[in-house]
Amino acid sequence: MKNIGFLSFGHWNPSPHSHVRSASDVLLQSIELAVAAEEVGADGAYFRVHHFARQLASPFPLLAAAGARTSRIELGTGVIDMRYENPLYMAEDAGAADLIAGGRLQLGVSRGSPEQVVEGFKYFGHDPGEGNDHAGMAREHTRVFLEAIDGKRFAQPNPRPMFPNPxxxxxxxxxxxxxxxxxxxxxxxxxxxxxAGEQGMNLMSSTLLTEDAGVPFHQLQAEQIHLFREAWRAAGHEREPRVSVSRSIFPIVDATDHAYFGAQTRSEDQVGHLEGGLARFGKTYAGEVDQLVRDLAEDEAVAAADTLLLTIPNQLGVDYNAHLLDSVVRYVAPELGWR
Incomplete structure (x- = not known):
């Protein structure tokens, strides 16, 4: 069995060719897509977080609203850039949204990816300081956040508070x-x-790896998963960790699918440069169901993960993306033993 969800970058564009033309559109449609995903039998609705861009940026109002409209699916992020976050304020937001959703949040956090502006986190009031770097700051923010949601008590109470304290x-x-x-x-x-394994966090791995070892993307990602699980066991964590991978999967079951994705049936991995180093990008899976089943059966990282996040073209609108999710859940997943 495998959990199957969608991952939306939440793009919006005022172009007449887009079904998502405003920030209001993308927020409201994201909630509607979470509802539709639950209805077609998917397991999760995940949202990307980007600042200074026409994309989803502030996740907790969205997660809370989707939590209030759904009852079963997981609601998450992939990922929150911790360089930008006040970890204690984030802990309050996350706790409240999770309670509204009935304990269904699955929050992906990280150092983040290249952003729209130079050192955008400084505009949010966060500076790593002399001799430190932004990656270290992200990890420090994460440490404080994890301690806060784990119930750490650290603040000295006012001896004459407005309300009684424990x-x-x-x-x-x-x-x-x-x-x-x-x-x-x-x-x-x-x-x-x-x-991540050492810290006791679940692993979220996308369609991009910021390194290249000369092997296919799925094999490099499978090695990443293996090393994570080894580190988890060595650290002595008691529970079993979860692992998610993201894939662009487009079953071609009708003429509309073919018009959108027929040209991507021969997609291959790509290697490029990102932030001064090599990076490997995973291929797109597009094709008729039988071919997709054969191709995905050979994907070692998908096989190793318990959760699969489908990256969706959100600007094509709620109805079409619900159709894509339904095609994967109904036709592809059963053939691979995921359902």
Whole structure:
């Protein structure tokens, strides 16, 4: 069995060719797509977070609203850039949204990816300081966030408070039980996957790896997953970790699918440069169901993961993306033993 969800970057564009022409459109349609995903039998609705861009940026109002409209599916992020976050404020938002959703949040966090502006986190009031770097700052913010949602009590209470306090130091409220076990680290390399395993966070791996070893993407990603699980076991964590991978999967079951994705049936991995180093991008899976089943059966990383996130073309609108999810859940997943 495999959990299947969607991952939306939440693009919006005022072009008449887009079904998502405003920030209001993308927020409201994201909620509607989460509802539709639940109706077709998918397991998760995940949203990307980008700042200074015409994309989804502020996840917690969206997650709370989707949580109030759904009852079963997981609701998550892939990923929140921790360089931009006040970790204690984020802990409050995450606890509240998780309680609204009934404990269904699955929050992907990370150092983040290249952004629209230079050192955008500084505009949000976060500066790593002399001798430190932004990756270290992201990890420090993550450490504080994890401690806060895990119930750490650290704040000295006012001796004459407005309302009575419980005894001892105070922590962030509200607390949502179990949220700490539902935090994922978006790892772009084997090294960061090992670090995530050591910290006791689940692993989230996308269609991009910020390294290249000269092997197909899915094999490099499968090695990343293996190293993560080894690090998890060596650290002595008691629960079983979860692992998600993202894929662009487009079953061609009608003429509209063919018009949109017929030209991508021969997609291959790509290698390029990102932030001064080599990066490997995974291929798109597009084709008729029988061919997709054969291709995906050979994907070692998909086989190793318990959760598959389908990257969707959200600007094609709710109805078409619900159709894509339904095609994967109804036709592809059963043939691969995922359902």
């Amino acid at each position: 005894p001892g130091l105070l922590g962030i409220e509200p607390q949502s039980p179990g949220l700490r076990d539902r935090i994922w680290w978006g790892a772009g390399s084997r090294k960061t996957a090992v670090w």
